[in-house]
Amino acid sequence: METLLELKGITKVFGDNVANDGVNLKIFKGEIHVLLGENGAGKTTLMNCISGLYIPDQGKIFWEGKEIQVKTPQDAAKCGIGMVHQHFMLVDNLTVLENILLSGLRKRFAFLNKKQKKREVLELMRSYGLDVDLDTQIWQLPVGLRQRVEIIKVLYNDAKLIILDEPTAVLTPYETEELFKVLKFLTAQGRSVIFITHKLEEALRIGDRISVMRRGKIVHTFSSTNVDKNLLVRLMMGEEIEEIKGKKSSKVKKDKREIILEVRDLYVKNDQGTIAVKGISLEVGKGEILGIAGVAGNGQSELVEALAGLRLAIKGNVYFKNKDITNAPPRLLRDLGIVHIPEDRHKHGMIGEFSVKENFLIGSYYRYPFSKRMRLQHEYIEKYARMQIKKYNIKVSDIRMKAKYLSGGNQQKLILARELSKFPELIIAAYPTRGLDIFATKFVHEKLLEYRDKGASIIFVSSELDELMEVSDRIIVLFKGEIAGSLSAKETDKKTLGFLMAGETLLFSERK
Amino acid sequence: MSNRNLISFLRVFEKDSVIESVITPIIGLVVGLLIVAIIILLEGVNPITAYQELIFGAIGTKINLFSTLLKFIPLSFTGLAVTLAYRAGVFNIGAEGQLYIGALVATWVAIKVNLPFYLPSLLALISGMIVGGFFAFIPAYLKVEKGINEVLTTILMNYVGINIVGFSVNSFLMEKGQTAPQSPLIERSAHLPIIAKLEGIHLHIGIVLVFVIAFLMYDIFWNTTWGFEIRSVSINIEASKYGGINAKKVIMIVMFVSGAIASLAGSTEVLGVQYRLMENFMTGYGYDGITVALLGGLNPLGVLAAAFFLGALRNGAYSMQIATGIPISIIYVVQALAILSIISASALYKKFLAEN
Ligand SMILES: Nc1ncnc2c1ncn2[C@@H]1O[C@H](COP(=O)(O)OP(=O)(O)OP(=O)(O)O)[C@@H](O)[C@H]1O
């Protein structure tokens, strides 16, 4: 195998935090190389060192045998290294086409001949089977499509090495399959891919080789045929974990089912102004987990935002314990004991420019004991933050650090810790395990079940059918803004859900 | 929100640490003065002599220091006003208009009201604050309810404020039997309390007010729930809504208070220094407030430092002109260079951080 990229002794330190500790790694031509590792292991940092976002403190990078200096993303792009980041780097109020043209190398004169450039981009998209409307502005696109734009951007620069940081975290199984096809196609052309993920099945399936990172070091590299899940888990953590076995069903008795949340005939518009939720009605009982499945863009986001008070419902009603809370502001919902784990953590869930400590205040800063007569109680807040950090195993060196410097998974853990610590009666969780490593994911599943058993009601939106079936009591499938099916989680299977998600009506589905 | 990009650009100025925010204006101005030294040299003047004159004029004698302080007061007020608005993500370019209208209302009240014990001046300041606040509230309302960019509206309001003053001192507020556009003298009983006096120069209570407001603002920003709301709104409106903050309300209240603080620049000047309102009685202090805010790291305590140095520069420039013939306007070059050097220093610092 010919080596495309070789890293020797890459070290990157932030303050007293060694994010990368003398990493050696070889990437072959035409391979898909998977990078695994727990949250905060240093995967993103390593990739940033390759793609010119960070300059390593020590170590050398060789490209096709020659040492190269990558000081800026442009340097990397010139060599043929392109990265799709965990947090997308698109300009929100520019169109898809403008974003693609703006990127990297062919930037100069990009806007002089827009029509021709557009044809070029369209041609490129067709050859890879990637489809997006080039004239839409980025802010109007769902996450899945934004990622596609990022991939097109990289391909437009003719990258030989494509780095994807947790690309499937935001994708549905179908979209993941599509992505895999594209990746296979790319490697068949001799391009190489570095693929970061927390999903082991995926790693084993798509990867030619797999490297496991732990505490800033690469602990082992395998050919994916020579390794199994258990070994990977052991290496990542240094111990084995048991899976959640079987579906524990709710301990709250079903015969006197108490309805906590009731949604009646709800209509909600999306950002583009078209109706995204078309007359949805649903109920969640006390101590129940209602799973919501569906291909991204079928109304889940709009439904959740409407329930959480972040988006106006244009018709219909929402009742919480028989109280009408339709279009109530988030503050009122919070005070009623409703918490929301938002889908887009950078838009809603956190303020990256604020310190970790201040991020723990979001949503409860005005409550005792966080504040007393308008004054923030710094001592208590710090104690509370430290406690949550320990409980949720968040990797933070200093709580005064800006939250944007936390690793992706640790940001998600911060939000979960903050929201779940509020003794909620209703938890609206949109993709809560997105970006979490397997240990943290398991922890969150257990937490949700624990809250359910304590009597909380939970709405659980996910694109992972496995976890939906594992954790939920009931699952509804959304298709084009309507409920395509409502099933008991125990009695359904992936195939049925897949059918419903694709919009096929089922003869034998137990529709309500 | 069309100002997102501007806000993120201005973030290079933001200094949350007090020490940094006080040191930055010093470094900026020193760099500015060093570069301007070359220009002075080219003019055939020894920059050392010129700067000696400058420093002497600024703080060389007690009187000079007093008049520097009298410039420091309004610069601080407008600098604080701009800082407050910025921290909630709003650009208050309208401090000029707010201080004019504040001065007008304060003058009118001071002339009309006849009460003992400094009450007229207190009433005058408060009325000025209310109207100045209202003047800033209008752009805030238009911003949150109609989506109109406040940069535009606050600038337009400046013309409104300045011209209303011009009209007033030429009509109902004009001194009887005079042709100059100015109000009658304000009675002694309506002057601001004087805390120190030196050969005809009076240092009024406004200086105490400046410090009170600056420290209060600092405390509010970092130790209270209001401050948390204000800062959240400026950085991430979506996340602040998610966290239960009513962003519209925050923006409107903050702008009202910002306008009220700006009005004090005008009203204290009239009631404590000039004792009458004249057309164009203090040109440019509203806009200078922006420079002060940026130099001061958009931090209330940094603003005090920046306002003092700019005040000193202004005041010293007179002596420098008289002694060496270097025109006063050179200090605007110094100011601009100071701002530019802070931008470049911040960029270099970031690069340094990235590489190490
Ligand atoms: N710019 C930065 N400043 C300070 N610390 C940083 C910075 N970037 C990363 N870190 C720290 O380096 C460590 C490794 O982070 P990194 O983002 O590489 O983890 P990761 O393996 O990608 O984790 P995840 O799976 O959660 O995305 C973390 O502890 C993080 O807080």
Ligand SMILES: [Mg+2]
């Ligand atoms: Mg990462």
